[in-house]
Amino acid sequence: MAIRVALVSPEREVWAGEAEMVVAQTIEGEIGIRTGHSPVLGVLVDGSVVKIFPTGGDPVIAAVGSGFFSVADNEVSVLAEQAELGAEIDLAEARQALAEAQGGGDGDNPQAVAERRARARLRAAGADV
Known part of the structure; x- marks a missing residue:
């Protein structure tokens, strides 16, 4: 079973899809999310990297500015002030x-x-x- 992930900035939806795991740096430390994770709301570290491990695909790595990270019901939302995929840099x-x-x-x-x-x-x- 996969988790649904959405990485968005005010300008656009940067990435969305199914993933096996998401890793992000919050002000309380690095967090890894897999299916069945408890609900979480965190504040992203400004100038950090979010890693998404899509189901059956290569990892997606994005640089993010300040923002929020939330998990509920096998859905992960990364809401960043700025977000840019590594492949676009x-x-x-x-x-x-x-x-x-x-x-x-x-x-x-x-x-x-x-x-x-x-x-x-x-x-x-x-x-x-």
Whole structure:
């Protein structure tokens, strides 16, 4: 039996489907969800990675900004302020964003948040950080 997963941002539904497991980083620690998990509501770590293990498919990895993670009745909802699939991330642009964040940020975000988000994008895209 699989769990139904939806990863959404304000702009779009980033990924939806059936999965065997979902792993996310909440402010209380990393959580892994499988079929039959108890109901949970958590706050996502800003600049973290969510891993979805689809039924019969390759893992889906996404960089996420702040948001919420909920589980109820074998359904997982990941509601993120920003979300981007690793396969959609331009590595050169992500590396440039990290370099800029390490140099003081862009003025709109605190340096630490910008750096965490840039590192999450690189991890989601499969780059060593």
